[in-house]
Amino acid sequence: MTLTATSLSAHYGRLQVCHNIDLSVSAGEYLIVLGANGAGKSSLLGALAGIVASSGGITLSGRRLDQASARVRAGSGLVLVPEGRGNLFAPLTVEENLAIALRHLPGAERREMLSEVLALFPILGERGAQPAGMLSGGEQQMLALAVALGRRPKALLLDEPSQGLAPVVLDELIAAIGRLRSLGMALLIAEQNVRFAAALGDRFVLLRGGEIIHEGAPAELADRRGTAFRLMGTH
Numbered sequence: 001m002t003l004t005a006t007s008l009s010a011h012y013g014r015l016q017v018c019h020n021i022d023l024s025v026s027a028g029e030y031l032i033v034l035g036a037n038g039a040g041k042s043s044l045l046g047a048l049a050g051i052v053a054s055s056g057g058i059t060l061s062g063r064r065l066d067q068a069s070a071r072v073r074a075g076s077g078l079v080l081v082p083e084g085r086g087n088l089f090a091p092l093t094v095e096e097n098l099a100i101a102l103r104h105l106p107g108a109e110r111r112e113m114l115s116e117v118l119a120l121f122p123i124l125g126e127r128g129a130q131p132a133g134m135l136s137g138g139e140q141q142m143l144a145l146a147v148a149l150g151r152r153p154k155a156l157l158l159d160e161p162s163q164g165l166a167p168v169v170l171d172e173l174i175a176a177i178g179r180l181r182s183l184g185m186a187l188l189i190a191e192q193n194v195r196f197a198a199a200l201g202d203r204f205v206l207l208r209g210g211e212i213i214h215e216g217a218p219a220e221l222a223d224r225r226g227t228a229f230r231l232m233g234t235h
């Protein structure tokens with residue numbers, strides 16, 4: 001199982017913001033799309049998920065999805081967790097959000113999935129009766145992940161999961177996302193947090209001006225004077 005993008009471009013009307021992106025992520029692999037604000041990370045994930053107009057090729061497990069609707073892509077296992085935990089219903093409780101996310105599954109499978117996500121994110125069990133909007137940023141991100149897992153993704157697209165999180169919460173989230181490895185999905189994570197990328201990524205690509213300008217291994221990100229930092233333009 002592999003997610004591939006071939007010469008993928010993203011457009012808002014006549015404005016092209018991602019240009020000829022080639023990438024592939026295999027089952028069990030974590031690929032980080034690293035880039036500063038405005039580099040085109042969300043647009044790339046949106047193009048893959050079918051919510052931003054695109055041209056170029058997208059395949060999942062060899063099946064072409066570039067002409068498919070966002071709904072069909074999600075149904076095929078290409079699932080986006082949008083920036084800002086946009087897949088949550090803030091006034092509804094954690095339990096209610098999970099019930100909605102899992103409602104399409106048959107009873108036994110639903111119970112199995114629920115215990116699976118509560119084992120991955122035990123804090124959600126403790127917060128069951130709390131409205132999603134009242135959770136901490138890290139807890140909301142875990143709930144957003146749990147909701148996405150209800151769609152049984154083959155490839156998961158995470159848009160800036162670290163956004164707005166304090167460093168200690170970030171460590172918990174890194175551990176939680178690390179636990180998803182047991183599920184064997186392909187993970188594509190858009191981030192501008194280098195520490196996050198270094199802790200979780202198997203590989204990273206650096207996006208600037210909507211183009212991949214560098215590819216590397218996380219060890220490279222430990223060197224603040226290294227190429228990746230310089231190219232990111234933040235140091």
Ligand SMILES: Nc1ncnc2c1ncn2[C@@H]1O[C@H](COP(=O)(O)OP(=O)(O)OP(=O)(O)O)[C@@H](O)[C@H]1O
Binds near residue numbers: 015036037043044
């Ligand atoms: N709806 C839109 N219409 C027009 N241009 C857009 C739209 N959304 C984003 N853009 C532009 O596309 C470019 C890439 O933005 P994008 O949000 O994909 O970057 P990003 O790397 O995800 O940044 P951030 O970390 O700030 O979310 C930017 O120049 C942005 O202004």
